[in-house]
Amino acid sequence: MVIDFHTHTFPDQMAEKTIAYMEQKGNIKAFIDAKRSTLLRSMSDNGVDMSVVLPIATKPEQEQTINRLSERLNGQDDIVYAGAIHPDCADVEGTLDYIKSIGLFGIKLHPDYQGINFDDERVVELIRQATRRGLYVITHAGMDVAFPDDIHCTPDMVLSVLKQLDGVADNKLILAHMGSYDAPDEVLEKLCGLPVYMDTAAVLDLHPEKCAAIIKKHGADKVLFATDSPWFSQRAYIDLLSSMPLSDDEKEMIFYRNALDILKLG
Ligand SMILES: [Zn+2]
Structure with missing residues (x-):
């Protein structure tokens, strides 16, 4: 079984424009278009049993539209959604209550x-309120190709956030891109072994040996298989993780067991 814990889709009418904009901004090329139907085809072609879509509210005004759509689609066709919330949201608690009430497992x-910086007090408070409600918090971590000179989650x-939260968010925080995009040595030095999950999105092909080293040091029980589709191929990422020098047990945890646990489907 395979669960892809980090994917993105956009409504059909805006998928093409959004991806074209992001391709230009990040100087990257998407592997597939970002339509939900295309993700579904990729899943069935490549043996992905379930995908987790992580929508992002880039402005507080977008939250409601995004979350309403996720509420309608969540769980259909083996695609589940995280809630969208912006740290500048006027009613953080109300929005989190709503996200919880519609059955989403976490926020992105x-x-x-x-x-905003990840250690800003608004983010810290947001994480505190989310985890208090049993919601997982997934964050982009490390450099983003669209903002190479200004990293907002180092x-x-x-x-600093873990220290400020003093155990409140333990095992509820999911750091995308193996803890910090394109900074595996810093992750090995500073983050491995902490009570956080890491996902493999966008980095498995970047430095597979470093990823394997991080998994070994951090523990496979805290790593989630993820691609960042539409940017990367689900097939290529399955092959990459499969070929890593890990035990079958470790691979099963990463491919689906940890995800089932988080999604309360195990
Ligand atoms: Zn992503």
Whole structure:
């Protein structure tokens, strides 16, 4: 079984424009278009049993539209959604209550696209309120190709947030891109072994040996298989993780067991 814990889709009418904009901004090329139907085809072609879509509210005004759509689609066709919330949201508690009430398992933050540092007190409070409600918090971590000179979630910021939260968010925080995009040595030094999950999105092909080292040091029980589709191929990422020098037990945890646990489907 395979669960892809980090994917993005956009409504059909805006998928093409959004991806074209992001391709230009990040100087990257998407592997597939970002339509939900295309993700479904990729899943069935490549043996992905379930995908988790992580929508991002880049402005507080977008939250409601995004979350309403996620409420309608969540769980259909083996695609589940995280809630969208912006740290500048006027009613953080109300929005989190709503996200919880519609049955979503967590929220996605993207400090770069949301124009805020991860260790800002608004983010810390948001994480405190979310985890108090049993919601997981997924954040983009490390450099984003669209903002290469201004990193809004560094390993040091993660350390500061964990310290400020003093155990409140333990095992509820999911750091995308293996803890910090394109900074595996810093992750090995500072983040491995902490009570956080890491996902493999966008980095498995970047430095597979470093990823394997991080998994070994951090523990496979805290790593989630993820691609960041539409940016990367689900097939290629399955092959990459499968070929890593890990035990079958470790691979099963990463491919689906940890995800089932988080999604309360195990
Ligand atoms: Zn992503």
